[in-house]
Amino acid sequence: MTDAMMVPKTGDQKWWQKRKFQQYAVAFLFVLPALINFTVFRYYPMIWSARASFWEYSLLGGFKENIGWENYIRMINDEFFWDSLLVTGKFFLMYVPAVVIFAMALALFSNQKKPGMGTIRAVIFVPVVTSFVVVSILWGMLLNKDVGLVNSILASLGFGRISFLLDKENALPTIAMISIWKNVGYSVIILVAGLKGVPEELFDAAVVDGASPWKQFIHITLPMIRRQLMFVTVWATLGAFQVFIPVYSLTGGGPRRATNVIVYYIYSRAFKFGEMGYASALSIALLLILLIVSVVQMRLLRRDY
Amino acid sequence: MKNKNKFAVIVGILLILSLILAACGGGGTDGNADDTGNTGNTGDTGDTGEKAPVALRFLKIADDLEAQAFAEMVEAFQKSEGGKWSYVSIEYDAKPFAELFPAIERAVATDSDIDLIQADGPDVKHFAYNGVLYDLTEYFTDEELAQWAPQSIDEGSFNGRFYGPPEVQSCQLLFFNKDMLDAAGIDYSDPSGWTYGDDGTGLSNWQKLTLDEDGDGTPEVFGLETSGPWDYYYHIPSRSNGVPGDPTYEGIGEDGISFVGYFDTPEAVEAYQFMQDMVYEYKTMSAERVTHQMLSGLAATTVSQDMTIGTQRAQFPDFNLGGMEPPYFKTPLCQTGSWHYGIAANTDHFEEALAFVKFASSDEGAQFIWKYKNQLPANVGLYNTIDEFSDPENPRSLMADFFLKYGAPRIETPAYTEYNALFTEFWLSLMAGEEDVAGLATEYAELMEAAAAKYEGWQDQ
Numbered sequence: 001m002t003d004a005m006m007v008p009k010t011g012d013q014k015w016w017q018k019r020k021f022q023q024y025a026v027a028f029l030f031v032l033p034a035l036i037n038f039t040v041f042r043y044y045p046m047i048w049s050a051r052a053s054f055w056e057y058s059l060l061g062g063f064k065e066n067i068g069w070e071n072y073i074r075m076i077n078d079e080f081f082w083d084s085l086l087v088t089g090k091f092f093l094m095y096v097p098a099v100v101i102f103a104m105a106l107a108l109f110s111n112q113k114k115p116g117m118g119t120i121r122a123v124i125f126v127p128v129v130t131s132f133v134v135v136s137i138l139w140g141m142l143l144n145k146d147v148g149l150v151n152s153i154l155a156s157l158g159f160g161r162i163s164f165l166l167d168k169e170n171a172l173p174t175i176a177m178i179s180i181w182k183n184v185g186y187s188v189i190i191l192v193a194g195l196k197g198v199p200e201e202l203f204d205a206a207v208v209d210g211a212s213p214w215k216q217f218i219h220i221t222l223p224m225i226r227r228q229l230m231f232v233t234v235w236a237t238l239g240a241f242q243v244f245i246p247v248y249s250l251t252g253g254g255p256r257r258a259t260n261v262i263v264y265y266i267y268s269r270a271f272k273f274g275e276m277g278y279a280s281a282l283s284i285a286l287l288l289i290l291l292i293v294s295v296v297q298m299r300l301l302r303r304d305y
Numbered sequence: 306m307k308n309k310n311k312f313a314v315i316v317g318i319l320l321i322l323s324l325i326l327a328a329c330g331g332g333g334t335d336g337n338a339d340d341t342g343n344t345g346n347t348g349d350t351g352d353t354g355e356k357a358p359v360a361l362r363f364l365k366i367a368d369d370l371e372a373q374a375f376a377e378m379v380e381a382f383q384k385s386e387g388g389k390w391s392y393v394s395i396e397y398d399a400k401p402f403a404e405l406f407p408a409i410e411r412a413v414a415t416d417s418d419i420d421l422i423q424a425d426g427p428d429v430k431h432f433a434y435n436g437v438l439y440d441l442t443e444y445f446t447d448e449e450l451a452q453w454a455p456q457s458i459d460e461g462s463f464n465g466r467f468y469g470p471p472e473v474q475s476c477q478l479l480f481f482n483k484d485m486l487d488a489a490g491i492d493y494s495d496p497s498g499w500t501y502g503d504d505g506t507g508l509s510n511w512q513k514l515t516l517d518e519d520g521d522g523t524p525e526v527f528g529l530e531t532s533g534p535w536d537y538y539y540h541i542p543s544r545s546n547g548v549p550g551d552p553t554y555e556g557i558g559e560d561g562i563s564f565v566g567y568f569d570t571p572e573a574v575e576a577y578q579f580m581q582d583m584v585y586e587y588k589t590m591s592a593e594r595v596t597h598q599m600l601s602g603l604a605a606t607t608v609s610q611d612m613t614i615g616t617q618r619a620q621f622p623d624f625n626l627g628g629m630e631p632p633y634f635k636t637p638l639c640q641t642g643s644w645h646y647g648i649a650a651n652t653d654h655f656e657e658a659l660a661f662v663k664f665a666s667s668d669e670g671a672q673f674i675w676k677y678k679n680q681l682p683a684n685v686g687l688y689n690t691i692d693e694f695s696d697p698e699n700p701r702s703l704m705a706d707f708f709l710k711y712g713a714p715r716i717e718t719p720a721y722t723e724y725n726a727l728f729t730e731f732w733l734s735l736m737a738g739e740e741d742v743a744g745l746a747t748e749y750a751e752l753m754e755a756a757a758a759k760y761e762g763w764q765d766q
Contacts, residue, residue: 060410060436141596145523146595147603155523166737252534252729252733253730254737255733273726273756274722276414
């Protein structure tokens, strides 16, 4: 009996025997692990957090009382919450444009067809794969006002010593600088991948037409890698709103709450002040903010997809 | 056949996935079963009278030296009482210091099968308040309690009930680089503490010890090391500017939740101002902390616990270390409190956990901790049996004497975690050069009080 003889006629096929279902089933199996991961480790905690936000809840004390919208009302009246959003906004303005611009510049530089560019890309990527806690502590030592290497160099060059992390004006830009150094490599790799996909013929034609390198960049390179640019921008934005480790490791939100970014504030309320219910409400607010920002960014950057 | 094959492939993949998932989920233990498949039940296994193995899970700080101590201690415990507890073993879940408190919170929130908890002294009240720890009052006799200093019993108690037998104790001395003091012509033969304040004996000594040889305004050697911005170190100067019983010394109201009028008294503000002046006016301290500042030659003195002795021996063997009583304003003082054992309230192995905790906190158990960790024992009897505590030339001897005479527990409140978080913010702002020190102190006293308000009535609980 041949295989063809065993296949039922189309009209006789059960639903699970239909080709389309089987294609979907196979595809579903491939995404199933990711789906399980997201459901268990992302969506379930989000739903659980949304529930906790309506309760007076601490990790040690458990769920004490359903307090309705009280945590959200408290959030609206919490000056430290708004202050932390403002600090996060400032960090966003320092971090995102810098990441995108530096990543673009480094991607263009390291995408040149010259010897050693692979090594340079690897060097740029190294900070990405190092522990953020470890590099934060190392940066803290380097930037120490009295005994740090950076200040020793500045002093030997005749400049005054700078209190990078203990001055409320300098602390946030310093955290931004460390975060940019740590994360820019990832964006570079994404943009380099985009640049590699731009057909050479477009540049050849532009050269023939007499386009300057700047015009080539504006009219060919940028439009051709806009998907990668959008990804890098959204990814940097999400990173800006979720910055935590350097603040936790170096400044503890200070001095005078100058680096009290929203995620650190949420962490403090949850683990230092035992207010997991309130921290959950803050987390839900952050989730909504990030959703809105991401959607707006994607709409602004979207063209034909 | 083609469709059949596809279906078989799908079923196969599903089967493999389910096996993977089952394997991933299979690591946990069901109920109290341990790795050997035992139920952890303390009952007899049968007519033989032998107990089924019990593994106590111990959530503790990651500390290599302590791990060695516990390894040896557990062996001794198993052999104790004629091998009565030979069926008990300990599984450790060790966390770095900063992660231990959140790890305990998570373990409680997720109802993990933790039997033993290592709690920092000031946190015992917080855990007891939240019902995390077993009340051990009825299980320790007066004779057993007498093994420990009164400070340890205070720190292990909550509302008059005893929850946490101590593992070790803590107190500070002023450790110094003898070579630097010799070079500065400072006599350290008298171990009495220097005094803080503009007219105190400490400032002139720290100024002599501060070296700015290149004259760039930034000393190469500071007189006094900058410690971590925590209550443990930096509530000492302000508390010492009061006398026992007054608001400045106590640092908190009798209700355990009032900070305004205690944290921000004029005497406390005077102390905060002086410590800030040590950085900006006198330049005898760096604003930012430097790890091992004194031991690496960047400071001449440090106010620290006896951990400094161990670090010096292990990492700076040529360092010429000396010790004297810690500096103070009016009242000599060191802040006490270190690790305590706690039994998780939801343990299924209370009998075994209690036996282990009793053994570990006894003089016999404490000797293992001393042997490896070399931290001030909570068991005061050991001060008479260990040579280092009977040698008057040894800083440990001085520390033990000072601890018994002047050691005071850190502020006693279930809100210690909240308070300490705010204290750190306060201190960092002070060290950042905040000009209105009195305003800063009052602002943070109010924040501390607001954070502690949720514990109102805790003493009636």
